[in-house]
Amino acid sequence: MTIIEVENLHKRYGETVAVDDVSFTVDKGEIFGILGPNGAGKTTTVECIEGLRKPDRGNVRVLDMDPVRDRAALSQRLGAQLQESALQEKLKVAEAIDLYSSFYSDPADGDELLEMLDLSGKRDAQYRKLSGGQKQRLSIALALIGNPEIAVLDELTTGLDPQARRDTWALIESVRDRGVTIVLVTHFMDEAERLCDRLALIDRGRVVAIDTPDGLVQQVGGEQRIRFRPSAHLDDALLREIPGVSHLTWEGEHIEVAGAGNVVPLIVTALNEAQIVPIDMRVDQANLEDAFVSLTGRAFDSEETNESQG
Numbered sequence: 001m002t003i004i005e006v007e008n009l010h011k012r013y014g015e016t017v018a019v020d021d022v023s024f025t026v027d028k029g030e031i032f033g034i035l036g037p038n039g040a041g042k043t044t045t046v047e048c049i050e051g052l053r054k055p056d057r058g059n060v061r062v063l064d065m066d067p068v069r070d071r072a073a074l075s076q077r078l079g080a081q082l083q084e085s086a087l088q089e090k091l092k093v094a095e096a097i098d099l100y101s102s103f104y105s106d107p108a109d110g111d112e113l114l115e116m117l118d119l120s121g122k123r124d125a126q127y128r129k130l131s132g133g134q135k136q137r138l139s140i141a142l143a144l145i146g147n148p149e150i151a152v153l154d155e156l157t158t159g160l161d162p163q164a165r166r167d168t169w170a171l172i173e174s175v176r177d178r179g180v181t182i183v184l185v186t187h188f189m190d191e192a193e194r195l196c197d198r199l200a201l202i203d204r205g206r207v208v209a210i211d212t213p214d215g216l217v218q219q220v221g222g223e224q225r226i227r228f229r230p231s232a233h234l235d236d237a238l239l240r241e242i243p244g245v246s247h248l249t250w251e252g253e254h255i256e257v258a259g260a261g262n263v264v265p266l267i268v269t270a271l272n273e274a275q276i277v278p279i280d281m282r283v284d285q286a287n288l289e290d291a292f293v294s295l296t297g298r299a300f301d302s303e304e305t306n307e308s309q310g
Ligand SMILES: Nc1ncnc2c1ncn2[C@@H]1O[C@H](COP(=O)(O)OP(=O)(O)OP(=O)(O)O)[C@@H](O)[C@H]1O
Pocket: 013, 016, 017, 018, 019, 036, 037, 038, 039, 040, 041, 042, 043, 044, 045, 187
């Protein structure tokens, strides 16, 4: 059942076209990802879903409501993760929960939420004293305090260390398992790959593709890459004539060969017959990043990488 429908959405800020004819639907109970590089138009899109921004053109329906016109009613059923600056520094965790509970006619049990988000021990801590991960978890708690049918989570794990990211992912899955539909905005490939049932790949305000993470990778042919250092002189022609090989690149003494289908065993066999040993061999499956590059013809120019976190 479709519960969010975005049709031909356009939004510009002055001369900047932020969202350029975006369409997609979100089904009840799924984790739907909106993945794209910085500035792709992800936040603007979800702000139109939340009723915070009025589209210049196009239609948005959420739970059969017009988000701008029916914003008060929608806010009772859609929870959005707060931006970090939205809470007062001196507000205590329990006070924030009480305050946000008071906005809803049928709020969730705050104590239970704090327990689930591992924040029970921080009830009396001021917001400013929380770690990055604790602040992030509190913002998730506040997105869920209204018992929403839909939760919109924007840049869920930015700034978290690897363990906190994994914990947050498990948490989001448990929220989904309780029946909440989740719209997840992210510029992290691994997060999208791990969490999303389906995702819209967005670039420069436009939808490039919508599919499951696996489906997106398959769209680019499910390529594999094999990288190694040959033990003896290797003539490119030996590999080029193998069916399925799409390209070869040398990087110093290492060669990377990409191809679809059964290329890896064929390459290994050809090397063996030529009495060449592939030293330091590594095989990688195509991933979402490859799909993005292949579908847009550009690198995913995210400024932040996972390695730079934490
Ligand atoms: N209030 C605003 N005024 C002017 N331009 C804006 C405003 N908000 C966003 N933009 C511009 O619109 C484009 C899309 O921004 P948006 O925040 O929707 O993208 P995003 O994909 O969420 O990026 P990020 O991950 O960096 O937040 C960008 O070029 C951005 O600079």
